[in-house]
Amino acid sequence: MPTVAINGSDRELPAGATVADAVRASGAPEDGRGVAVALGGEVVPRAGWAVRELAEGEQVEVLHAVQGG
Amino acid sequence: MRFREDDRVSALRIADRDFGSRLIMGTGGFRNLDALGRAVAASGAEMATVAMRRVDASSRGSLLGVLEEHGCFVLPNTAGCFTARDAVTTARLAREALGTHWVKLEVIGDDRTLLPDAPELLAAAEELVADGFTVLPYTTDDPVLARRLEDAGCAAVMPLGSPIGSGQGILNPYNLRLIVEHAGVPVILDAGIGTASDAALAMEAGCDAVLLASAVSRAEDPGAMAVAMRKAVEAGYEARAAGRIPRRDYGRASSPAEGVAELT
Numbered sequence: 310m311p312t313v314a315i316n317g318s319d320r321e322l323p324a325g326a327t328v329a330d331a332v333r334a335s336g337a338p339e340d341g342r343g344v345a346v347a348l349g350g351e352v353v354p355r356a357g358w359a360v361r362e363l364a365e366g367e368q369v370e371v372l373h374a375v376q377g378g
Numbered sequence: 379m380r381f382r383e384d385d386r387v388s389a390l391r392i393a394d395r396d397f398g399s400r401l402i403m404g405t406g407g408f409r410n411l412d413a414l415g416r417a418v419a420a421s422g423a424e425m426a427t428v429a430m431r432r433v434d435a436s437s438r439g440s441l442l443g444v445l446e447e448h449g450c451f452v453l454p455n456t457a458g459c460f461t462a463r464d465a466v467t468t469a470r471l472a473r474e475a476l477g478t479h480w481v482k483l484e485v486i487g488d489d490r491t492l493l494p495d496a497p498e499l500l501a502a503a504e505e506l507v508a509d510g511f512t513v514l515p516y517t518t519d520d521p522v523l524a525r526r527l528e529d530a531g532c533a534a535v536m537p538l539g540s541p542i543g544s545g546q547g548i549l550n551p552y553n554l555r556l557i558v559e560h561a562g563v564p565v566i567l568d569a570g571i572g573t574a575s576d577a578a579l580a581m582e583a584g585c586d587a588v589l590l591a592s593a594v595s596r597a598e599d600p601g602a603m604a605v606a607m608r609k610a611v612e613a614g615y616e617a618r619a620a621g622r623i624p625r626r627d628y629g630r631a632s633s634p635a636e637g638v639a640e641l642t
Contacts, residue, residue: 316432336435343442344433345475350463352470370432372471374441376414377429378404378455378482378591 311365322363329358335371344373390587392564393480393512393533395451397424400581401611402453402566404591407543408600411439417594418448420604426450427482427589429457430472442476453514455482460495462502469506481506482536482589483515492542496523500530507531516568519549521556528563535561536568536589539580543592545572548579558584574603574610581614582622 312321315335322330328346337344346353347370353361363369389396403423408414418426426445445452454472459465462485469481485502487495494517506513512533517523519537527535537557540546547570548554558565567580568589577588588611597603 335433337433343475345430345471345473347467347471350467352467352474354474372430373433373475374428374452374454374472375431375437376405376408376441377431377457378406378427378453378484 311363311367313363313366314368316369316371326363327359328353328361328363328369331363331369332358332371335369337371337373344371346371390564392514397451397587398422399424399608399611400587400615401577401608402426402587402589403450403594403604404589405441405445405595406457406591407595411441411444413600414441414595415444415448417600417604418445418450420601420608421594422608424449424451425453427453427455427591428476429455430468430475431458451480452476452478453480453482454478455516456484456502457486459485460487460498461485462498462505465498465502466505466509469502469511470509473511479510480512481514483513483532494518494538496520499523500526503527503530503532514566519553519557521553521560524557524565525560528561532563534564534566534586536566538569539567539576540570542569543596544570545593546570547572547576548583551579551583554580554583554585571607574606577607577610578614578617581611582618584618587611 310321312319315331320334332341390400399422401421401423403418403421403426405414405426456465456468459468465485473479485495485498486492503513503515514534514536515527515532516536524535539548564586566587566589567585571577571590571593580588594600594603
């Protein structure tokens with residue numbers, strides 16, 4: 310049961326949890342439209358979400374577009 | 379150029395895209411998506427910026443939906459980044475999230491003034507251009523930096539008039555004129571616009587477009603200010619194209635000097 314930081318909050322995820330699980334846990338829309346993920350400061354392409362497993366202590370940032378600029 | 383009443387302002391071309399409006403809207407500062415939608419519609423803008431932030435499960439409505447509804451091309455920015463590394467990563471996240479290789483590149487060097495960090499900005503621009511991005515950098519009004527950004531392959535340069543959100547207008551018109559004079563890519567006045575005359579001045583100085591947010595979103599009536607900005611950008615552009623009269627030290631009568639009656 311790895312504990313990972315999703316957008317700065319520690320969350321316990323089931324063993325074998327992937328980036329896709331972290332995206333769901335973040336509250337992002339189910340289809341992930343308009344969402345991007347960084348893991349340890351690197352972009353994880355959408356195609357890798359379902360296969361990239363999360364390790365203890367990793368930091369996941371789940372971002373989307375907001376008003377700005 | 380011949381002016382006809384039905385002439386539309388000619389298209390703004392950036393990289394390989396044409397835009398019918400020379401006003402670009404930032405979406406920051408609006409009270410809600412309704413107010414944003416009304417202002418965007420009133421502004422006539424065809425491009426609007428967005429920022430990339432952490433997903434917030436409690437957020438309601440769809441910003442992208444509103445912009446799509448008004449036919450706005452979405453330009454993600456790297457606002458909030460203080461290093462080239464963070465800005466490059468943010469641009470790549472935006473590309474992944476939104477499926478666009480366009481980015482408004484912001485690398486801020488100072489919390490208080492929000493002025494750009496020139497060395498970091500140039501480094502980020504070079505890296506993003508090499509990675510296939512269409513880069514529109516928010517820059518200082520330094521003509522040399524503008525030239526360096528163009529040389530680095532940026533698709534436009536976006537000098538500030540004054541600090542973001544300050545509403546101080548164009549503090550150094552001379553620098554802006556120098557940038558316009560030498561630029562081979564579109565020059566977009568970005569940041570500092572306070573009211574309509576600032577936007578008109580930018581266009582009269584030869585800018586190709588104006589990007590603004592706070593001047594509209596934080597106005598008492600954002601929708602009405604959006605209309606004013608649309609008109610100001612068009613008026614400034616048309617006045618520039620029409621060719622203004624030179625400034626003179628003394629008056630020059632517009633009525634004939636001959637044929638004046640002797641009445642006393």
